[in-house]
Amino acid sequence: xxxxxxxxxxxxxxxxxxxxxxxxxxxxARAGYTFLLPWLLGFIALTVGPMISSLYLSFTNYNLFEAxxxxxxxxxxxxxxxxxxxxxxxxxxxxxxxxTPLKLAAALAIAMLLNSKRKGQGFYRSAxxxxxxxxxxxxxxIVWKAMFGDSGPVDQGLSFFGINLGGWVGNPNMTMGMMxxxxxxxxxxxxxxxxxxxxxxxxxxxxxASMDGAGPVRKFMNITWPMLSPVIFFNLLxxxxxxxxxxxxxxxxxxxxxxxxxxxxxxxxxxxxxxFSDFRMGYASAMAWLLVIVVGVITLIFFKTSKSWxxxxxxxx
Amino acid sequence: MTTMATPTQPAPTKxxxxxxYNPKSESTTAKRVKSTIFHIVALALVAMVLxxxxxxxxxxxxxxxxxxxxxxxxxxNNFSFDNFITAMEGIGGVSTLTFFTNSLILAVxxxxxxxxxxxxxxxxxxxxxxxxxxxxxxxxxxxxxxxxHVVIIPQYIVFQQLGLVDTYVPLLIGKFLAAxxxxxxxxxxxxxxxxxxxxxxxxxxxxxxxxxxxxIMLPLMKPALIxxxxxxxxxxxxxxxxxxxYLNTPEKYPLxxxxxxxxxxxxxxxxxxxxxxxxxxxxxxLVFFLVFQRYIVEGVSTQGLKG
Numbered sequence: 001x002x003x004x005x006x007x008x009x010x011x012x013x014x015x016x017x018x019x020x021x022x023x024x025x026x027x028x029a030r031a032g033y034t035f036l037l038p039w040l041l042g043f044i045a046l047t048v049g050p051m052i053s054s055l056y057l058s059f060t061n062y063n064l065f066e067a068x069x070x071x072x073x074x075x076x077x078x079x080x081x082x083x084x085x086x087x088x089x090x091x092x093x094x095x096x097x098x099x100t101p102l103k104l105a106a107a108l109a110i111a112m113l114l115n116s117k118r119k120g121q122g123f124y125r126s127a128x129x130x131x132x133x134x135x136x137x138x139x140x141x142i143v144w145k146a147m148f149g150d151s152g153p154v155d156q157g158l159s160f161f162g163i164n165l166g167g168w169v170g171n172p173n174m175t176m177g178m179m180x181x182x183x184x185x186x187x188x189x190x191x192x193x194x195x196x197x198x199x200x201x202x203x204x205x206x207x208x209a210s211m212d213g214a215g216p217v218r219k220f221m222n223i224t225w226p227m228l229s230p231v232i233f234f235n236l237l238x239x240x241x242x243x244x245x246x247x248x249x250x251x252x253x254x255x256x257x258x259x260x261x262x263x264x265x266x267x268x269x270x271x272x273x274x275x276f277s278d279f280r281m282g283y284a285s286a287m288a289w290l291l292v293i294v295v296g297v298i299t300l301i302f303f304k305t306s307k308s309w310x311x312x313x314x315x316x317x
Numbered sequence: 318m319t320t321m322a323t324p325t326q327p328a329p330t331k332x333x334x335x336x337x338y339n340p341k342s343e344s345t346t347a348k349r350v351k352s353t354i355f356h357i358v359a360l361a362l363v364a365m366v367l368x369x370x371x372x373x374x375x376x377x378x379x380x381x382x383x384x385x386x387x388x389x390x391x392x393x394n395n396f397s398f399d400n401f402i403t404a405m406e407g408i409g410g411v412s413t414l415t416f417f418t419n420s421l422i423l424a425v426x427x428x429x430x431x432x433x434x435x436x437x438x439x440x441x442x443x444x445x446x447x448x449x450x451x452x453x454x455x456x457x458x459x460x461x462x463x464x465x466h467v468v469i470i471p472q473y474i475v476f477q478q479l480g481l482v483d484t485y486v487p488l489l490i491g492k493f494l495a496a497x498x499x500x501x502x503x504x505x506x507x508x509x510x511x512x513x514x515x516x517x518x519x520x521x522x523x524x525x526x527x528x529x530x531x532x533i534m535l536p537l538m539k540p541a542l543i544x545x546x547x548x549x550x551x552x553x554x555x556x557x558x559x560x561x562x563y564l565n566t567p568e569k570y571p572l573x574x575x576x577x578x579x580x581x582x583x584x585x586x587x588x589x590x591x592x593x594x595x596x597x598x599x600x601x602x603l604v605f606f607l608v609f610q611r612y613i614v615e616g617v618s619t620q621g622l623k624g
Binding site: 036049125130132188237241248251268285296 | 555
């Protein structure tokens with residue numbers, strides 16, 4: 001992307017004379033921005049602009065009907081004294097910390113099971129993937145609620161084994177388990193990505209390890225894990241960021257209230273309630289910006305720590 | 318999307334001439350046992366994973382008295398279409414067919430907008446050299462990771478002041494402005510895989526960017542365009558937060574919002590109809606999945622697309 005035409009390396013070997021080249025560069029710049037226009041407009045009008053204004057709003061009191069009133073850091077200070085906010089942070093953290101690793105563990109385990117040349121791979125892959133496509137929908141949230149309801153099939157199945165957990169939907173101690181099961185159920189998407197990664201690992205590595213007498217555990221630790229680490233990293237990052245943003249399922253399962261006893265008051269649900277039920281838009285903006293900061297910090301930590309465990313092999317895909 | 322065909326994985330060690338020490342019959346039976354165990358385990362897992370879907374379909378045909386309670390068998394002698402008939406009647410005087418139409422309008426709009434805007438923008442990123450390209454590309458990638466909640470409040474305020482709340486404009490405008498960075502990224506990756514000689518040859522023949530894009534790139538990008546269409550359709554079809562924020566009149570509701578209304582109004586009194594309506598709402602997604610399985614699963618595995 002050198003600007004100066006005289007420094008261009010290819011100019012000496014190129015047959016076309018200098019003026020034509022720079023004219024083409026100018027035409028390219030114009031064409032580039034013309035083609036980029038849809039994205040650029042959207043980026044400015046729907047992303048950058050709103051981000052700046054929500055940053056501004058987060059320092060104000062704004063209810064959509066009167067002009068925003070500057071209150072400095074008040075929203076941020078109030079947040080940390082707001083018990084429901086703190087609860088929503090706790091609920092979301094629990095969900096992210098337990099749900100994401102469980103989902104990825106299931107995805108990896110089943111991807112390894114499927115990574116062979118047996119018949120029926122296509123069928124299994126598709127069947128396991130299907131829940132990922134529908135899992136976040138309202139329909140599935142309704143079904144989940146019905147299945148985990150009192151005397152629903154889950155409760156009945158458990159009581160068949162003599163287990164009584166005191167219900168799920170109405171029991172604040174169990175709703176998180178139900179939400180985590182819902183996300184683990186959608187392990188198919190990361191599984192498919194793992195599977196593609198596993199297929200890239202050369203089989204002779206495993207053969208050589210077998211010859212050296214390595215068992216399955218050592219093969220996993222010394223071959224599969226390091227070779228797959230870029231894919232694990234990708235899945236971990238994407239799934240974590242996604243988990244922070246769960247909304248529809250929590251809304252439907254708790255009738256939009258985050259109950260019982262605030263046990264499904266996820267971060268985004270509380271943000272929605274503050275912003276669009278109470279019309280405390282400044283407060284909700286502060287929540288949104290905190291989320292951006294937290295997700296940003298987590299992404300940064302992931303990238304920083306990745307150097308110690310993610311191995312990129314020299315050859316590119 | 319054929320890029321992942323792996324040349325690695327050589328055939329298992331060829332050892333055709335060792336029959337004496339390694340009786341073939343024994344090794345094949347061992348293999349067969351192993352393979353049978355694999356299929357039993359895999360099928361059991363499939364049954365577990367698909368159970369909620371099967372339960373849902375079974376419940377949608379059952380009378381209310383047999384959903385939950387002592388009757389949890391998947392099979393019933395009283396299967397009927399009654400729940401679907403109730404579900405089709407709709408809610409609050411609006412027929413379910415209207416909700417379907419609304420969902421369809423939004424989804425088709427999303428597909429058209431996304432395919433157009435994402436492919437045009439991706440061409441700029443992938444094929445044109447212009448100052449600032451790297452910077453904008455980095456920003457586009459950053460928006461992939463950005464929680465979109467940070468933009469919904471100001472967006473809502475603006476659309477409210479423009480009098481566009483309770484219209485489809487706020488739900489569709491982002492699609493026409495390539496706001497789903499995932500699709501732009503997908504297409505950039507795909508275009509980068511196409512040989513550069515194509516453009517060079519066309520340029521020597523005097524073709525401009527519009528011609529190169531329209532008559533060379535677009536036809537070659539069919540697989541990426543199809544993946545994008547499928548996923549933007551399904552995402553729009555399942556979207557809940559957008560319609561929840563912007564739509565107020567039930568006549569304009571797409572299916573997910575209608576479902577919520579249904580749940581609110583009937584509560585648990587008519588479980589059967591509620592579940593039948595959930596099935597109806599998922600039907601197009603399931604049909605899409607059955608028809609385009611390959612594309613969907615390949616799209617996920619090569620592009621890291623989410624479900």
